[in-house]
Amino acid sequence: MGGPRDEDPPVVLEMYPADQSLNQNPEEILIVFDEYIKLDNPNKNIIITPKLDKDELIVTSLKNTIKIELNQELEDNTTYVFNFQKSVEDLSEGNPTENLKLVFSTGDSIDSLTFSGTVNNYFPERGFEYENVIVGLYEKNDTTDLFTAQPYYLSQADSLGKFMISNIKAGDYRAYAWNDQNNTLKGEYKSEIYDFILDTISITQNIDGVNFNLSKADLTELKLTRSSAAGSNYDLVFNKDPLNIELKNELLGQDIFYTVGDKRITLYSKETKADSLLFEIKAQDSLSFKVDTAIYAKFPESERRKEDLTFTANSGKNFYQDLLIELSFNKPVMDINYDSLFVSYDTASFIQINPEMVRMEDSLKRDKLQIILTIPDTLSKEIFTIKAADSTFLDIENQYNKAVLSANYRKLKRETLADKLSGTITGAKGPFIIQLIDTKSQINKELYLSEGNAFTLTLIEPATYKIRVIEDSNGNRRWDPANFKEKRHAERVFYFIDPKTNTQDIIVKAGWTVEDVLIKATPQTGLQNSEITPVDN
Template sequence: MGGPRDEDAPQLLSITPEIGSLNTKPSTIEIEFNEYVKVENPNKQIIITPRIKKDEMEVATNRNKVIIKLNQELEDSTTYVFNFQKTIKDITEGNPPENLKLVFSTGPEIDSLTFSGNVSYLFQQRDTKLKDILVGLYELSDTTNVLTAPPYYIAQADSIGDFIIENIKSGEYLAYAWHDANNSLKAEEKQEDYSFILDTIRIDKDISGAKFYLTKADLSDFKINRTSNIGNHFDLVLSKYPVEIKIENESLNKELFYSQSDKNIRLYHTSLRNDSTEVKITLTDSVGFKIDTTLYAKFLESERKKDPLEVQTGGKKNFVDKLVAEFKYNKPLQKINYDSLIIKYDTASVIQVQKDWVFFPDSLDRTKLFIVWSVPDSITYESFTLSAADSTFYDIENQTNEKKIENTFRKLKQETLAEEIKVKVNTPELPIIVQIQDKKDEIIAEQYLTETNEAVFKNIDPGIYYIRAIIDRNKNRKWDTSNMLENRYPEPVYYLENPNDNNNRDTTIRGGWVLELNIEPRRSPGLPINEMENIPKKEKNNVDK
C-alpha cells in the first residue's frame, strides 16, 4: 500500500531435481522462489521436450513454490527440457522469471544437439511480427505428424521467426513449423498455416539454417457430403470449397445451368421436371485433390418460392482507357435488357452499353459477367457511372434485379501516372506470374510471363505497393499451395524487397516515373546446401507420415 510498484521478477531459490542432473527419474518437480507465485495455463504454456502426456501432469502452487506431479514414467537415457516461458508469475504484478528452464537426464549424459533456423509466412502479412509460431521434430518411427499430435521435440520461434530446439538426442526426424493459434501444440489444417521439410533429417551434429514458409493447406478429405432437392433445384454439398469446377452434360448452358456458393453447387434445369439427367462432375480443391464422378440429378416440381436475383458489382474504380465493370450473380444469368443498361458521364450525356462489350469470363459459368468499354479520346470527362435500371438482368428462373444498380468509375489523367515499371525476376524458371498488389491486398496489375523473366507495366496509379512473383511450376496460371502427402512444397513466391531498409517490401510509385526493379528469389524451404548431407538419400516423407 503506497509503496513502489513491484517490477522485479521472482528469483529462483531452488529447483528439484537440480538443473543438469543425471541419472534421475523424478516423479515430482519442485521449484522455490523468493516470493509468492501463481501459474497460468501450465498445461498449455509449459513446453516440454521430448513429448510427455501433459494431460496427466498436475501443476499446483503453495505460496512461493510450484509443484509439478508428472504422474508418468519418463523414458530411459533421455534428456528432458522444461521451458516454463511465462507460466509462472508473481502474484502482485504478474512478473515472470526470466528464461526459466529445467534440463536433466534420465541417463548418464545430457543430450546437446541443436536444430535451428527461421520461419516466415510465404505471403505478406499485415502484422510483420510473428506470434504463436512453433517448430517441432517428430521421430521417424512416429506414426503421427503436425496435423495429428504434438511433436517429440518442440520450440517457439521469436517475433522475427528465429528458433532453436536444444538438447536433442541423435536420431532421424521429420520437421514441421506451424501457427499454433489455439495452443493445441499441433496444426489445425483448416484454420492454421503450417510448413514442413520434405526429407528425413539425420541429426548427429548441430543443424542450422533450416527454413520454413507457412501457408494454409487443407488435407482433409474432399468429398460430396450429400445431395438433395431444394425446390426444383438439385444441390451438392461438398466438404471443402472447390477451386475448379467442370460439369459435362449435353444441355449445359442450354437447359442445364449451375451456380456456386461457398461449398455448395446448385444445378438448375429449365425444362426437366420429375425426372433426372446424367451429369459428369469433376471438382478440384486447393491442394489438388479431385472428385471425379457421374451422378443423376433429379429435378422435381415444386411450389417453393424462387430466390430473388442478387447482384454484386465490382471492377477497378480507376482506369486509364478501358472501363471494366464486374457483376456477380447468385444465380445463372439468362438475358439482359440492354435498353436499361447505360453509362452516364455528365448530367445529360449517356452511352448505351453494346452487346459486344459484354461477356462471361468463363463461358460455362453464367454467374460472372464483365462489361469492358474503351473510352473514346473525344470524351474528356473523368467520372463515369454505369447504371442498370431495375429489371435489367434476368436469371434462368426469370427473376430480375428489383432495384437500380449504379457503379462509378474514374478515368485517370495520363500525366499523373507512372510512365513505365520494369520488373525483372532473377530466375530462369518460367512461367512467372508478376503481380502489383495494393495495401488492401487487391491485385491492380498482373502479367503472365512464358518466354521472358521481365514484365513491363505502364500507366500505374501512384501509390505504395507490394510487387511479387509467383513461379507457376504446374502452368495452371495460379498459385498452388503445398501437399504434404504428395511431397510437394507450395509454389515459390518472391517479393521485391529493399535490402537497405530491413528488407522492407513497400514499393513507392510516383507519377511520371520510369522504374527498373529486380526481384531476387528467396532460398528454397528445407536445409541449406551445406546441411544436405544430413538428409538420408533414400528416406522420403511418405503418405503415411
C-alpha cells in the first residue's frame, strides 16, 4: 500500500520439463513464477505445436504455478513447442509475460526449421485484426485440411500480418491461412476468409518470404432447392445467391418477367395460365458451380393479396453535368405515367421526364429503371429532385405505387472538382478494374483498363480516397474469388500505398492534378524466394 505500481511481468523460476531439454515424455507441464499469476483465455492464447488434442488438455493456474495435464501420448522423436504468447499475467496488475515458450523434444535433437512470411487481406473490413489469423502446416499424407481438422504446426500472425512457425521437423507439408474468428483452429468457408498454397512444400531449410492473400469464397455447391407456385407467381429457390442466370421460355420478355433476390428467382406472368410452362434454367455462382435443369411452372388464379409495389432510389448522389437516377422496384414495372414524373430544381421550374430519357437495365426483369439527364452548366442550381406521384408506376400484377417519390441529387460546380488523378500499375498484368473508394467504403469512380498499365481519372470530388486495383485475369470485368476445390487462387486485389505516410489514403483537392501515382501489386500467394522449389502433390 502506498508503494509504486507493479509494472513488471511475472518471471519464470522453474519449468518442467526444462526448456530445450531432450528425451522428454512428460505427462504434465509445470511452470513456476516469482509471483501469483492468472491465465487469459488459455484455449485460444496458448499455441501448441505439433497439434495435441486440446479437448484432452487440462490447463490450470494456482497461485504462482501453471499446470498442463496432457492426458495423451506424445509422438516419438518430435519437438514440442508451447507458446504462451500473452496468456500469462500477474494477478494484481495484469502485466503479461511476453515471448514465453517451452520447447522440448521426445527424441535426442531439437527440430529448428522455420516457415515465415506475411498475411494480406484483399478486402479488409472495419475491426479486422491480423492477430486472429492462423497459418497452419499439414503433413503431406494427412487427408485433412483447414476445413476439417486443426493443423499439425500452426502460428498466429501479429498485428502487421507477420507470422513464423518454428521448430519444424524436416518434411513435406501443405500450407494454409485463415481468419479464425470462432477460435476452433479450423477454417469456416461460409464465414471466414482464407487462402492456400497450391503446391506441397518441402521444408528442408528455413523458408521466409511466404505470402498469403485472404478473401472469402463459399465452397457450398449451388443447388436449386425448391420450385413452387407462390400465389399466381412462381418461385425458384436456391441455397445461395446465383451470380449468372439464364432462363429460356418463348414467353419470357413478352408475358413473363422475373426478379432476383434473397436466393430466389420469382417468375411473374401478366395473365394466369391454364397449362404449365417449361423453363430451361442455367445458373452459376461466383465459384463457377452450376445448375442446369428444367422445370414446369404454373401461374394459376389466386386469392392471395398482391404485394404492394415499392421502390428505392439512389438518392443523395453528387453529379457533374450527367445525372444518373436509378430506381429499383420489388416487381417488374410494365407502364409509367410520364405526366407525373419529373425533375424539379426550384419551386417553379422542372424538367419533364419522357420515354427517351428512360431505360430498363434488363428487359427481362424490368425492375431497375435508369433516368439519364445532362444538366448544362448554365443551369446554376445545386439541388435537383426526382419526383413521382402515387400511381405513376404500374407493375405486372396491376398494382400502382402508393408512396410518392422524392429523391435529391446535388450538382457540383466545375471549380470544386479535382482535374485529374493519374498513375501506373507495376507488378501485375491487366486487364485491371480501378476503383476510387471513399471513406464510407463506397466506389466513387470506377475505370476498366483493357490494355496497358497507365490510368487516368478525371473530374473528381475533393475527398480522401483509397485506390483499389483488381487484376481481372479472365477479363470478365468482375473480381473472382478462390476455388479451393479446383485449386484456383482468387484474382489479386491491391491498393495504392503512400510511400511517405505508409497508408492507403490519397488526398484530392479542388483544382488539383495528381500525377505519377505508383500502385505496386502485392505479391501473389506462395513462396517468394525463387530458391525454394515446391514438390509434386
